[in-house]
Amino acid sequence: MEICDKLIIGQSPAIQKIKNLVRQVSNSDLNVLICGDSGVGKELVAQALHLGSHRKEGPFVKVNCAAIPGELLESELFGYEKGAFTGADRRKKGKFEVAHRGTMLLDEIGDMALFLQSKMLQVLQDLQFSRLGSKKDVKVDCWIMAATNQDLDVRIREGLFRQDLYYRLNIIRIFIPPLRERPEDIQPLIEHFTKHFTENTERPLFRLPAESLEFLQRYPWPGNVRELKNVVGRLMLIGDWETVKRELSDRNTTLIGREFVSSTSAPLTNGPELVQKKTFPPLKEVKKKAIREAESKLIRAVLEETGWNRKQAAKILQISYKALLYKIKEFNLDPTE
Numbered sequence: 001m002e003i004c005d006k007l008i009i010g011q012s013p014a015i016q017k018i019k020n021l022v023r024q025v026s027n028s029d030l031n032v033l034i035c036g037d038s039g040v041g042k043e044l045v046a047q048a049l050h051l052g053s054h055r056k057e058g059p060f061v062k063v064n065c066a067a068i069p070g071e072l073l074e075s076e077l078f079g080y081e082k083g084a085f086t087g088a089d090r091r092k093k094g095k096f097e098v099a100h101r102g103t104m105l106l107d108e109i110g111d112m113a114l115f116l117q118s119k120m121l122q123v124l125q126d127l128q129f130s131r132l133g134s135k136k137d138v139k140v141d142c143w144i145m146a147a148t149n150q151d152l153d154v155r156i157r158e159g160l161f162r163q164d165l166y167y168r169l170n171i172i173r174i175f176i177p178p179l180r181e182r183p184e185d186i187q188p189l190i191e192h193f194t195k196h197f198t199e200n201t202e203r204p205l206f207r208l209p210a211e212s213l214e215f216l217q218r219y220p221w222p223g224n225v226r227e228l229k230n231v232v233g234r235l236m237l238i239g240d241w242e243t244v245k246r247e248l249s250d251r252n253t254t255l256i257g258r259e260f261v262s263s264t265s266a267p268l269t270n271g272p273e274l275v276q277k278k279t280f281p282p283l284k285e286v287k288k289k290a291i292r293e294a295e296s297k298l299i300r301a302v303l304e305e306t307g308w309n310r311k312q313a314a315k316i317l318q319i320s321y322k323a324l325l326y327k328i329k330e331f332n333l334d335p336t337e
C-alpha cells in the first residue's frame, strides 16, 4: 500500500482531496501551510508529505513555535556560536541545520513572535542565515512546512502575524476540516485505531456494539481525531461501551452545551442526557469581546515598548497612524487623558 493511504485514514471527500494533494505536491519542495483545529492530523499530513517525497531518507524536524519563547526559539532554529550570549558555552547547530536534506515543520506558526517572523521572511527566501554570534552564512536544503490551528487571517488583522510571511508560506495550503464535518471517517478510523492498539498484543480484535457507531458519528469531537483515538484506547481498556458513552455525553454538555443539541436537526435518540439546559452567551459576542481585549492588550504593550511613540507603534502594528489614534481613544488607553 502506498504510504499516503497507509498513514492517512478516511474516505470522506475532504480526506480524499487531501490525499490527492499530498501525492501531487510530494516532490515539489513548495512551501506548505497546513491548517485545521487541534487534533485533526496536521502533523500526520506533514509526515505523509515528507515520507512520500525524495527526502524520505532525510530528517523530519518539528519545532513547536508556541512552546518556546521568542529569543530561545531563535537560537533553537538558527543555532549559535560559543559566547553568542550568556550561557552559550559551546557552539550549537540549529534545527534548520539539523533538517538539512529533509523537512522542517514549523508547528503552531501562528504563535511565532513578530521579530522572528521578520527574520523568517528573509530566511525563507534562500534558506540562508547565520548562527547567532556568527557572521558566516549557512545554507541549508530543506522543505519548509508550517502548521497552525489558528485563523491566520484574524491574526493578521490583529497585527500579530505578518501578511508577507503568510503569503510566502501559503503556497500550497492544506486545510483539514474538523472530524465532526466528516462523519464518514469515523468508522474507518475506529477500525484503524482498534488494529493499532491490538497490534503486538495477545488481545482479540475488539468489536464495538453496533449501536455505538451512530452515537460516535454524532458526537462533535472537540478534540478531533486525537480524541477519537483516546476514546478507542479507553474503550478497549475498560471494555464497557455504556460507561464511555456516559463520559462522552458529560464531556459534551460541559464543552459545547446546547450548541451541539440545537445544531443537529434530528432528535437525539442515543443520548437524552445531552439535552441539558445550560445558558451560554452568543459566540459572536464572545468573539467580539475577545478581539477587543486582545487588540487593546497588544496596542498597550507596543505603546509602552515604544515609549508612547505613536508613529513607531503604528508602524509595528501595521496600521495607519490615524487608525491607531482612533483605537487609543476607543480603548481609553491614553494615561494622560
Ligand SMILES: Nc1ncnc2c1ncn2[C@@H]1O[C@H](COP(=O)(O)OP(=O)(O)OP(=O)(O)O)[C@@H](O)[C@H]1O
Residues within 6 Å of the ligand: 007, 008, 009, 010, 036, 037, 038, 039, 040, 041, 042, 043, 044, 045, 149, 192, 225, 226, 229
Ligand atoms: N486521518 C488520520 N488517519 C490516522 N490517524 C490520524 C488521522 N488524523 C489524525 N490522526 C492521529 O491523531 C493524532 C493527532 O494527529 P496530529 O498530531 O497530526 O494532529 P495535529 O493537527 O497536529 O494536532 P495539534 O494541533 O494538537 O498539534 C495522531 O495520533 C495522529 O496519528
Ligand SMILES: [Mg+2]
Residues within 6 Å of the ligand: 042, 043, 107, 147
Ligand atoms: Mg500538531
